[in-house]
Amino acid sequence: MRDRMKYIGIYRVFVIVWMSAKFMLQLFWFHKTNRIWDEETKRNWDNLMAKQAHEYRVKSIRLGGLLIKFGQFLSSRADLLPQVFIKELEGLVDRVKPVPFSYSKKIIEEEWGGELGEFLEYIEEEPVASASIGEVYKASLKDGTPVAIKVQRYRVKEIFQMDFKALRIVFWMLRRFSSYGKKADLQALYREIVTVMSNELDFKKELQNGNHFKKRFKDMENVYIPEYYNDLSTQRVLVMEWIEGARVTDIPFIKENGISREQVARTLFDLCVEQFLYTGMFHSDPHSGNLMLKADGTVVVIDFGMVGEIKKRDASYLRMMIQGFILDDYDQVIDALYKMNFLLGNADTERVKKMLRETVDMYLEGDFTKLDATIMNDIMEDIQQFVKNQPIQLPADYAFLGRATSIIIGVLTAVYPQIDLMAWGKPVIREWMSGADSKYGFYKDIAADTARPLLSLPRALVSFLESGDRDREWSAEKQQNHMFHQFYLFYASLSFFTMIAGGVFGLYWYRSADLLLMWIGFGVGLMGAAGLLSFGRKHVKMMQAINTNRRGP
Incomplete structure (x- = not known):
């Protein structure tokens, strides 16, 4: 009877809308009755989130259709849901x-x-x-x-169309009755969901x-x-x-056929680097069921129903954002976030910059020799907390990219637990950041940007881009380079204003026919010009030396 009921449109719409309305009422009542957020309140909140996620998971498995796919979509949205909710949905296997x-x-x-x-x-x-x-x-x-x-x-297409109608009602409720609906572009999010899910049909x-x-x-x-x-x-x-084979995480199969686990992990790593860093489509659901292994060690990729796309402009904006982090230029980071449609129009950019700086300093000052699932979960929790009160919305392709990255990290560590993602990733990121195909190439922009007032390179990000053998050397030289940069920049600026002021006074006294003061003015202007030339040349040489050292021998 229940199997037949799930094909009735009004029944599906009622179940989905009622479940969503109940969740919203539970959240409203919880916030109404818990004014002080102590440890006990946080535990109760986590329990409520887990309970709601479990109910969603059970109903999804029973009804099927859009609920399962939407649950997988939500599991990628650290910008929308708490981590405890996402953790429960991660077990929602299709x-x-x-x-x-x-x-x-x-x-x-x-x-x-x-x-x-x-x-x-x-x-x-x-x-x-x-x-x-x-x-x-x-x-x-x-x-x-x-x-x-x-x-x-x-009847799957018919079921999805019914579920789309239910989802539209749920999004209307969120816009009208929730604080998140007032700061997010839910209409754009709904369109993304319909487009992505319809493509799979x-x-x-x-x-x-x-x-x-x-x-x-x-x-x-x-x-x-x-x-x-x-x-x-x-x-x-x-x-x-x-294809005859086994899941890529089938360790007995790997041992039975004498396959190198490190080689399998390296193949998966290279495959994902090619998809996740460069323009074009990427497989957005690379779980172990979609990654097979043949007896000769060949990795087979299947099921391309769910894909995302990194457009050329998106890759440039991403480089632009990362470069902003490295240059400590958070105005550039904010500009990139706007262009990537992460930030909505009413964002408090000064607050976002402050929170970004604090978050980056907190994570990158640490000594992370491995980027494992625990660190990824911590980062996701902080991202969710970060966007909680800000008009930030993650476009679907970036959400899928983040989800795919998280999934493949889990697969890689299952295949080869000794993997050092930092060591494998350093040369890849360095090449990507300085790629000739990028108009935001890191080194090219450093050379063109020598007049920036702040060229303070955060220790952890620079160390990430440099080879391990130069970490200590660069750490010791960084403060000295920064000091000389500020020194040259200050005196070059002072010389420039001296040159302008001397020239203006010289012209003024020339028109007043006072030759002595005119020559004094022009003399001061020439001294300023000489100082500008001298300090500017030394500054450029210093930057060239830094660039040469950064590239390495």
Whole structure:
């Protein structure tokens, strides 16, 4: 009975809206009855968040449809939800009870315009995987080629459309009755969700994504993307090459086949660096179920239904933001955040700059030899606290990028627990920041920006970009370089104003026909010009020396 009820639109809308309204009332009552936030209040708050997340998780598994995908979306939003809520949703795996094979068979035959026997030698009626959008079956083509066939679930598009209506009502409630709704652009967030989720319902888009990634990574060693059968793939059916292997985190399989765990981790690391740092699409759901391992150690990537995209301008803005952190120029950071649509129009930029500076100092003054899941969780908690009272909204692609990064860190540490992400990441970040394809190339802008009044490079970020052997040396020289920078800048500025003032007085007394004062004025102006030239040249040489040392031999 309950299985049939989930296909009734008014029932789904009622369940989703009532659950959301109940959550909002519980939050309102909690804040109303807890004015003092002591340790006990925080524990009660965490318990309430965990209870709500658990209820959402249970209803999602029972109803399926958008609730599961939306829950996965929310698990990436540290800017929207507390970490304790996100932690519960991280266990929301997209595996649901399969529909009867007769439903899937009917869909395949409708899409192919003929009986299964006309196209397939055989098909296993029990799916190898069952998710909220589709089931995957193992089959064999007429020529004996084994394939995987992904079939859209029965009435899934209709279910998603009903859930979109319910979600619109929930967002209206948030805008009208919550403080978050008053500072966030919920209409833009709703549009992002509808666009992202609707794309997953069109297997033609997944086919295009899979072909794109296959072409993009065709030359990457130890990485393989399955072949897709374009002539058999439709909007509701996707046919791809069958891959024999195991999950990339299957340690017994790795040991049995004598595969190097470090090599597997390095392949995954390089694969993700190529996707997450450079322009183009990236796989936004790289969990172990979508990363397979063949017996020869080849990493196979599957399921390209959920992807994000880093546009060229986004990569430039990201470099611009990181450069602002390194140069201690938080005006540049704020400018980049606006351009990336992180900050909404009514943001208190001075407060945001102060909070950013304090957060960066707190984390980067520490000695983190490894970036592990615990540190990532701490950072996510602080991000959530940071944006709580600020008009900051994370665009969907950046949220998916953060989620994908967090997922792949977990996969990497499971495959190779000894991994040192800092050591692996230093040369990558250094190359990325100084890349020739970036108009915000770090070193290029340093040379062009020698007149900045503040070129105080924070110790931890600079050390991150430098090789480990030069860390102590640079730490010892930093204060001296900063002092000389300020010295040259001050006297160059003083010389410039002296030159201008002398020139103005010289011209004034020239027009007054007082030759003595005129020559004194011009003399002072020439002294200022000579000082500007001298101090400016020394300053430029110092910056060139710093640049040379930073690049290394």
